[in-house]
Amino acid sequence: MKKHHGLLALVVCALLGVCLTLGLTACGGSGSASDDSATKATSTDSTDSSSDGASTATDYTTVTDGKLTMISSFAFPPFEYMDGDDYAGFDVDVFKALCDKLGLEPNILPSVAFDTIVPTIKSGGKADVSLAAMTITDERLAEVDMSDPYMDSNQSICVKKGASATDVDSLNVKGTQIAVQSGTTGEAWAKENLPNATIVPLDDIIQAMTGVSTGLYAACVSDLPVVKYEIEQAYSDLEVTVEIPTGEQYGVAVSKDNPGLTSAINNALKEMEDDGTMDSIETTWFGSSL
Structure with missing residues (x-):
């Protein structure tokens, strides 16, 4: 009987060891899951809007990291045109000011036909925005987002x-x-x-x-x-x-799949109105603020 009891004790101890090992493994897995949750929470927190309503960089995506890519038809002076090899015009200056407010580098693509701009913005993947003296219309709003107006x-x-x-x-x-x-x-x-x-x-x-x-x-x-x-x-x-x-009224065209960018642009346009940036650009191109 003593021998049987001893054998039984060994079996019980072995089983306890297995359970203990499994328990430790399970705890390790639980810890990893908690770490993942914390990472996701941090990422989610980083997309919240700041207290003044301005969008943070992670509220939207751009075609190229760190850059805002613009497409336009550069034969519409004084809003957009080619000055030699350089892009120039009222809309170009507004675009660069928007980039400055958003903390992004301006990236301007070669000129395209005006009637190809909305389909390009709608399809995504090539350009983030268009500033092209583009009137806000119901037909365009059915295809793309438009910012708040910046010019009458x-x-x-x-x-x-x-x-x-x-x-x-x-x-x-x-x-x-x-x-x-x-x-x-x-x-x-x-x-x-x-x-x-x-x-x-x-x-x-x-x-x-x-x-x-x-x-x-x-x-x-x-x-x-x-x-x-x-x-x-x-x-x-x-x-x-x-x-x-x-x-x-002219607006900035943005993909409907990127509403955070539209919101960020609206915030930037308001800031440009409030701090005199827009008045300065208007005076440069039209002789006075409009």
């Missing part, structure tokens, strides 16, 4: 000085060719309000105004600030005969 604008009709057809009624005639930039609100206005004329969509406003200057087109319809600027700079033979009060 209207449309205009531009003709050659001395032209006989200068207003909506005289231009709305069969066979009259009206130049517009493809995909713009100027094109949309012309199609709606000049239904009898032939609307000719072009890649950019420079082509449109050059065509009016050479007599190829009877008129062009485009954003008033751009047309006025170009007349002052290069097209002294043209004039604005109709200012169209469309009440448009």
Whole structure:
């Protein structure tokens, strides 16, 4: 009997050792899980907004880490154009100021056709934002997010000085060719309000105004600030005969998949208004704050 009791004791001790080992292993696993939870909590905390409502860097993603990538059509002065090999214009300066507020390096992609911008932003992966004197419209909001407005604008009709057809009624005639930039609100206005004329969509406003200057087109319809600027700079033979009060507002286009970036841009735009940055950029390009 004593021998049996001794054997039983050995078996019990062995079983206890196994249980103890399993228990320690289980505790080790539990500790690792706790560490993971702590890491996730820290990551989640880092995405919270600061007390003043400004977004932190981890609230959104960018195509390239540490950079904000912009796409635009650089033939729309004074908002965006090429100055030699450099990108220039009001929107370029606004973009760089936004980057400064967000703590990101500006990255500007080569010029594209205006009507390709919204699809590019929508699809993602190539550009984070577009500043392209882009009017906030319901149609665009169905495809992409738009920031709060940063500029007001209207449309205009531009003709050659001395032209006989200068207003909506005289231009709305069969066979009259009206130049517009493809995909713009100027094109949309012309199609709606000049239904009898032939609307000719072009890649950019420079082509449109050059065509009016050479007599190829009877008129062009485009954003008033751009047309006025170009007349002052290069097209002294043209004039604005109709200012169209469309009440448009420009916004920054952002992917709907990146709402945190839209929020951060809105915060940055407000800060730029409050601290005088926007007034300074407006004065640089338009002679005074708007």
